[in-house]
Amino acid sequence: MLLSYILLNLVLAAVTYAVNFPFESIQLNGKDIGDFAQISFGRDFNGSSSSDACKAFPGTSQWPLNAIWAQLNTSLNGALLQPAIPASACYDGPEKDTEKCNYLLSRASGSRFYLDDPITVLTEWPTGDTCPTMAKPTGSCTRGGFSSYVVDATTVKHIQTAVNFARNQNIRLVMKNSGHDFVGRNTGAGAISIWLHRLKSFEFLPVYRQGEYNGPAARVSTGLEAWEVYKYMKTYNISIVVPAGSTTVAPWGGWMQGAGHSILASKYGLGADQVLSLQVVTADGSFVTADTETNQDLFFALRGGGPSTYGIVTSAIVKTYPALEVSNVPLSFSGGTSAIPIETFWAGVDKYHLIGKNVTDVGGSAYSYISSSNNGRSATFSTVFELAGMTKQQGFTYMQSHFDSLNAVGIPVKNTMPISSPSWMNARDGVGDAPGGSSQFSSRLFPVQNFDDPALFRPTMAAIRQSVEAGYRFHGLHFRPSLDKAGYPGTAAIIPAWRNSIMHADSFDSFSMRGKTAVEIAESRARHNIYMDRIRAVTPGGGAYINEADVQEPNWQDSFFGGTYERLAKIKKEVDPWNLFWAPSTVGSEAYAVRTEDGKFTQNGPLCKT
Ligand SMILES: Cc1cc2nc3c(=O)[nH]c(=O)nc-3n(C[C@H](O)[C@H](O)[C@H](O)COP(=O)(O)OP(=O)(O)OC[C@H]3O[C@@H](n4cnc5c(N)ncnc54)[C@H](O)[C@@H]3O)c2cc1C
Known part of the structure; x- marks a missing residue:
């Protein structure tokens, strides 16, 4: 480990004078550390590196004594929190609070409550669903995959102190910012969570x-x-x-x-x-x-x-x-009706995907949904085109030929005057998010060739249709973030597949994991993967978008990182020889896994070496 420290110091050039904001000038120094060695920097800590199989976990002898936590809180000037899980207000026990529970059930989702809560994460299944908000809960509320402690960070010193303590004490560390993560990378049982939400400058x-x-x-x-x-x-x-x-x-x-x-x-x-x-x-x-x-x-x-x-x-x-005007054009139609027979519907969907490519060519994007019902005999489609850099009139004129082409295949839709960006920019004023999410989805990046070459286009659209008819909702997002659009500084760790893609799509499985066994969940994933595999097969080299994907994506290293994985794994080893930063299906995460009692792939258990 000593060699790792030396290498790390060579790798990282500390430029402590460069700060963007005053909260970054407040940094941890030797005086702050004093004789509290637990918060020493990696280069100075004399304790031995942990050979324990698992990170320290509450209830084990490795877990720090209360006096140590109190000392940590003093070093953090009182920023160490042990927040209750909000939904515990609905359960019998010391936190029971009927008024608060009613608020959570009826009004919290239309407010800032959950976004400003230090412990809430917006996707619930990774916590193990051990404390859902319910009017009349049947079971008990346990902490599950929620973190044990939260550091309410308002300075760089808070972050450094938490990082040093977690590393030196071999405690799991997670970071939570807005709490939007879909796959549980922002929470963990027995973890210290650094809450970054209040760093707003x-x-x-x-x-x-x-x-x-x-x-x-x-x-x-x-x-x-x-x-x-x-x-x-x-x-x-x-x-x-x-x-x-x-x-x-x-x-x-x-x-x-x-x-x-x-x-x-x-x-x-x-x-x-x-x-x-x-x-x-x-x-x-x-x-x-x-x-x-x-x-x-x-x-x-x-x-x-x-x-x-x-x-x-x-x-x-x-x-x-x-400042850029963005014109917004909605479009929707349904199939399996007398006006639009189901085959005509799918011809319209095919046409839409060719339009989508053209929209990305002119700097626009589009967000579509396709779902089917009645054993594939009925289906609905909706999308919104976002035309960046076009005025309303330009957007209207540009869209006309696309509406004409939809009319030509039998989709009776009418071009309307777009709405422009000012109304989009004021959207919702930051309220309205609430925890949810007990189902999963899977991602795919579609290469541009799939829409250029008719021999690829047909099987691509067939694979999409099969997945929709099997009951999976398809969410296609058209973008073209090629390297020439990216501009300076260019080279980044983004999976190369993004550069050659014009559509990122998520396929949603409506199967609710709440209350299901690990086997039932695995069976559901396997059923979904039959259709995802067909999509993967027609999009070779396509990859998946790590932020909006199945955390158990097959061959995730290649799907999420493609050709950059090897370089990233080397960097990870150099900058974090302790594996302090860990989250599922991220670079280097193979070294550890969460041991859950129920066998589910959640954050509800100790983090142990594999
Ligand atoms: C409703 C909704 C809409 C979305 N829309 C889009 C979209 O339009 N485009 C898109 O690309 N994605 C979108 N996403 C996905 C989004 O990119 C991911 O959920 C992302 O992880 C959110 O990051 P966060 O920091 O806001 O959330 P968090 O859950 O707080 O954090 C997510 C991950 O980032 C880590 N993290 C956060 N801050 C830091 C930091 N400062 N340093 C190091 N690690 C950090 C956390 O530890 C965690 O692993 C959406 C998600 C949701 C739920």
């Missing part, structure tokens, strides 16, 4: 130079949510690439680190392509800058190489663009 830089970049940019911190960035975009009359699907995702948390698609992806590339510089707390507790000139490997890996793997991003400097 922004500064517009009209002129910024970095490497070959010379243009406008913005300093952004990791806790910002997309809707908050929309407000800054309005104030400064600029555009920034952030997610639009949910206005409460944290763009510079998991979104960017997994790649980050948006309605501007066909124009400016992915979220990870926007980053010019990052501020990062690394696994040894250092606070460093990563950009094209400093800590280049870390800079490469953090942009698309998967969240919760290489370090904790506190802030970034990202490119900004002139």
Whole structure:
């Protein structure tokens, strides 16, 4: 391990003077550490590296004594929390609170409650579903896969202290930002969770130079949510690439680190392509800058190489663009009716996928859903085209030929005047997310050739149709984030398949995992994979999008990372020789696995070496 420390120090150039925001100037120093060796930096800690089979777990002799936790809390100036799971208010026990339970059941989902809660994660199944919100719960509420402690981080010092403590004490560490993760990378039984949500700062830089970049940019911190960035975009009359699907995702948390698609992806590339510089707390507790000139490997890996793997991003400097009008055109039709027989419906769906390619060619994107019922005899289709850089009139004119082509195959739809971006930018003002999610879905990136070559197009559409007729809802997202759109700094850890794809799609399985056994869940996944395998077979080299995928994707290393996996695994070993940052199906995660009593693939159990 000593050699690892030396290598790590050579690998990471600590540039502690470079900060984007005041909260980053407050850093851990020797005086803060004093004689509390448990929070020493990786390079200084004299304790032995753990040879234990599992990370320390509550109830075992490795778990720190209360006095140590109290000392940690003192070092954190009281930022160490042990939050109750909100739904515990609905269960018999010390936290029972009928009024709060009623609030959770009736009003919390329309508020900021869950988003501002330190422990809630929005996808519930990874916690083991041990404490769902219910009016009349039958069982008991246990902590399950929720973290044991939360560090309410408002300074870099808080993050460094938590990182050092977790590493030195061999305790599982997780990070939670907006809590949107779909696959449980933001929670874990027996973990310390660093809550990054309150790190919200922004500064517009009209002129910024970095490497070959010379243009406008913005300093952004990791806790910002997309809707908050929309407000800054309005104030400064600029555009920034952030997610639009949910206005409460944290763009510079998991979104960017997994790649980050948006309605501007066909124009400016992915979220990870926007980053010019990052501020990062690394696994040894250092606070460093990563950009094209400093800590280049870390800079490469953090942009698309998967969240919760290489370090904790506190802030970034990202490119900004002139304000852009985005025209929004909805389209929907149903099949299996007298007006649209089912074969005509599918001819319309085929036509739509050719239109989708054309839309990405002009810098646009589209978000469609296809589902079927009545044993495939009925089906519905809906989509929204997002035409970046087009006025309403331009959007209307551009769409006319596409509506004509749908009419020509028998789909009687009418072009309407688009809605433009100002109403989109104010969407929901950051309220409305609530925990849910007891089902899974699977992802595929579709190469452009599948829509160019009729010999590939036919089997592609047949595989999509078969999956829909088998009962899986298909969600297609058209983007073209090719390297020429991405611009400077270019090379990033994003799976190369994204560059050659024009559609990312999720296939949703409606099977609810709640209350099901591990065997039933595995059988359901196997049924779904029959149809996913057909889609995979017609999209060779396509890959899958790590942020919106099945965490048990077959051959996940190749599907999520493609040709970059080997390089990323090497970087992971160099920057985190302790495997401190761990999340399922991320680079290097093969070294550990969660041991669950019920055999399910959740975060409800100790994290142990494999
Ligand atoms: C409703 C909804 C809409 C979505 N829309 C889109 C979309 O339009 N485009 C798209 O590409 N994706 C979208 N996603 C997927 C989204 O990209 C992922 O869920 C992503 O992981 C969210 O990141 P987060 O930081 O906001 O969430 P969290 O759940 O808080 O974190 C997700 C992961 O990132 C890690 N992480 C967070 N912050 C940091 C940090 N600062 N440093 C290191 N690791 C960190 C966490 O540990 C965790 O592993 C959507 C998800 C949902 C639920």
